[in-house]
Amino acid sequence: EAGVAQSPRYKIIEKRQSVAFWCNPISGHATLYWYQQILGQGPKLLIQFQNNGVVDDSQLPKDRFSAERLKGVDSTLKIQPAKLEDSAVYLCASSFSRGANVLTFGAGSRLTVL
Amino acid sequence: SQQGEEDPQALSIQEGENATMNCSYKTSINNLQWYRQNSGRGLVHLILIRSNEREKHSGRLRVTLDTSKKSSSLLITASRAADTASYFCATDADNDMRFGAGTRLTVKP
Numbered sequence: 001e002a003g004v005a006q007s008p009r010y011k012i013i014e015k016r017q018s019v020a021f022w023c024n025p026i027s028g029h030a031t032l033y034w035y036q037q038i039l040g041q042g043p044k045l046l047i048q049f050q051n052n053g054v055v056d057d058s059q060l061p062k063d064r065f066s067a068e069r070l071k072g073v074d075s076t077l078k079i080q081p082a083k084l085e086d087s088a089v090y091l092c093a094s095s096f097s098r099g100a101n102v103l104t105f106g107a108g109s110r111l112t113v114l
Numbered sequence: 115s116q117q118g119e120e121d122p123q124a125l126s127i128q129e130g131e132n133a134t135m136n137c138s139y140k141t142s143i144n145n146l147q148w149y150r151q152n153s154g155r156g157l158v159h160l161i162l163i164r165s166n167e168r169e170k171h172s173g174r175l176r177v178t179l180d181t182s183k184k185s186s187s188l189l190i191t192a193s194r195a196a197d198t199a200s201y202f203c204a205t206d207a208d209n210d211m212r213f214g215a216g217t218r219l220t221v222k223p
Contacts, residue, residue: 041216043157102162103149105156108155
C-alpha cells in the first residue's frame with residue numbers, strides 16, 4: 001500500500017510570510033494527525049482529525065496555525081504569519097481509527113523560517 | 115504537552131551489545147508504543163503493548179510495561195550498526211498519541 005504522502009519536503013521562508021503543507025494519508029485511514037518536531041525534541045501533537053472533524057487541537061497555536069481536512073481525506077496545515085520559532089519538521093501521520101492503532105508517518109516537511 | 119520521558123537521552127554502545135531505553139509517563143494509558151526515527155526521516159512503528167500486558171517480544175525487541183510505576187522499557191538485543199536511530203515512546207491516553215523527547219542510540223561497528 002502507498003504510504004503517507006507529504007509535500008513539500010523542504011520550505012524556506014522569511015518571518016511573517018505564510019506557508020502551507022499538504023498531507024495525503026493512507027487510503028481508508030480515518031484518523032489523521034499533524035505533529036511539530038523541533039530539532040532534538042519529540043513530536044508534539046498539533047491537531048488530530050477523525051474523518052473531517054477535529055478531535056483535538058488543544059496544542060495548535062490558533063492565532064497563526066490552521067488546518068483542515070476536507071472530505072475526510074487530504075489535509076492542509078497552514079501557518080500565517082510564520083515566526084522564527086516555527087522552524088521545525090511538520091509530520092503527518094494517519095491511523096485506521098482512534099484507539100490502539102499504529103500510526104503511519106510521512107517523511108515530513110522541513111520548514112526553515114529566516 | 116509531552117507525555118512520556120525517555121531515559122537516557124543518548125546511548126552509545128558497540129555492535130553486538132544490548133541497548134535498554136526507559137520511558138516514564140504521568141497519566142493512565144490505554145497502550146504504549148515505541149517508534150524509531152532515522153535521521154531526517156519519519157517515525158516507524160516498532161511495537162505496541164497494551165495496558166493489561168506486562169511484556170511483549172518482536173524479533174530482537176523486548177518491551178516491558180509496569181503500569182504501577184508508569185514506566186516502560188525497550189530492550190534491543192544483539193544491536194547492529196543499522197539500529198542507530200532515535201527511539202521514542204508514545205502513550206495512548208484518551209485516544210491522543212503523545213510522544214516523549216526520545217533516546218538517541220548510536221551503535222558503533
